[in-house]
Amino acid sequence: MSQCLPPNMAFERGEPKGARPLDFSLDRPPMGFTLDKVVPWGRSYDEYVSMFGLTESDLELRILGCGDGPAAFNSALCKRGGNIVSVDPIYIFDAAQIRSRISDTHEAVMTQMRKNKCDYVWEAIPSVEQLGNVRLSAMETFLADFEIGKCEGRYIAGELPSLPFESGQFDIALSSHFLFLYSAHLSAEFHLQALQEMLRVAHEVRVFPLLALDGTPSPHIDFVSNNLENHGFSVAVKRVPYEFQRGGNDMLVVKPV
Numbered sequence: 001m002s003q004c005l006p007p008n009m010a011f012e013r014g015e016p017k018g019a020r021p022l023d024f025s026l027d028r029p030p031m032g033f034t035l036d037k038v039v040p041w042g043r044s045y046d047e048y049v050s051m052f053g054l055t056e057s058d059l060e061l062r063i064l065g066c067g068d069g070p071a072a073f074n075s076a077l078c079k080r081g082g083n084i085v086s087v088d089p090i091y092i093f094d095a096a097q098i099r100s101r102i103s104d105t106h107e108a109v110m111t112q113m114r115k116n117k118c119d120y121v122w123e124a125i126p127s128v129e130q131l132g133n134v135r136l137s138a139m140e141t142f143l144a145d146f147e148i149g150k151c152e153g154r155y156i157a158g159e160l161p162s163l164p165f166e167s168g169q170f171d172i173a174l175s176s177h178f179l180f181l182y183s184a185h186l187s188a189e190f191h192l193q194a195l196q197e198m199l200r201v202a203h204e205v206r207v208f209p210l211l212a213l214d215g216t217p218s219p220h221i222d223f224v225s226n227n228l229e230n231h232g233f234s235v236a237v238k239r240v241p242y243e244f245q246r247g248g249n250d251m252l253v254v255k256p257v
C-alpha cells in the first residue's frame, strides 16, 4: 500500500478518535507510527460463518482472510481441521503488544458503542455489554493462537493491495470489515486493486459489509463491480443471515465467469 488513513480513522464506527487501521508499509513505518494508533477489535468464528454465508463445504476449502486482525476465525477454523491463512499488517506486532493495546482501548471503544447504539441491530448480540464480551472472547481466542499460528504460517504480516502469496493459492479470499467499510478513506482505485489482487490469489472473493462506516452503501461498489465484470468476473450481491451494522446484511461475491 500504503494509502494513508487519517489519524481519526476508527476500526468500527463506535471506536474512539485517534484510532486508525494502520497506515504504514511493513518495511517502512511512517515517522512516529506506534501501536498506540491501533484499536484492535475482532469478530468471532460464528460471526464470520454468518457474515460470509459459509457452508460446511466452503469451510473445507483453502481460505484466505484479508485483514483478519485479532478475529477468532483463523484459530477456531484451524481447530476444526480447516485450511486457513490470515494476512494483516497488525501481525508485525507480538501477542503481548496486541493484548496490552486491547486492554488500553477497550473501555473507550465501549463508551463509543454506547453512544452510537442506535446504529446497530441488537438481536444476535443483545447488548453493548454482551458485545464487549463477544469481542474480548474472540480476541482472547486469537491471542492464545497467535504465536503458534505465526510459526505455522497461518498469520502473515502483509497488506492489500499486494499479497505475499502465489497465484491460485486459495479457493476463497474473505474481507471482513475492511474493504468498503473505509470507503471514505480508501479510494475506489485502491478497492479495485485490492479485489484484483485477492482474485489473483483465490478463485472466489467475498466481502462483507458493503456499507461504509457511516452506515451508507459504499460509493465504490458500482465502480469496482463494472470494472470486474468488464474483465471476465461475475459480481453478485448476496443476502446473508448476519446484520449488526443496521442495514448491513449483504456480501459481495466475485468469481470468474
Ligand SMILES: C[S@@+](CC[C@H](N)C(=O)[O-])C[C@H]1O[C@@H](n2cnc3c(N)ncnc32)[C@H](O)[C@@H]1O
Pocket: 001, 011, 012, 021, 022, 041, 042, 043, 044, 066, 067, 068, 069, 070, 071, 087, 088, 089, 090, 158, 159, 160, 161, 175, 176, 177, 178
Ligand atoms: C475493523 S478491523 C477487522 C478485523 C476482522 N476482519 C474482523 O472483522 O473482526 C480491520 C482490519 O484491517 C486491517 N488492515 C488495515 N489495512 C490493511 C491493508 N492494507 N490490508 C489488509 N488489512 C488491513 C487492520 O489491521 C485491521 O485488523
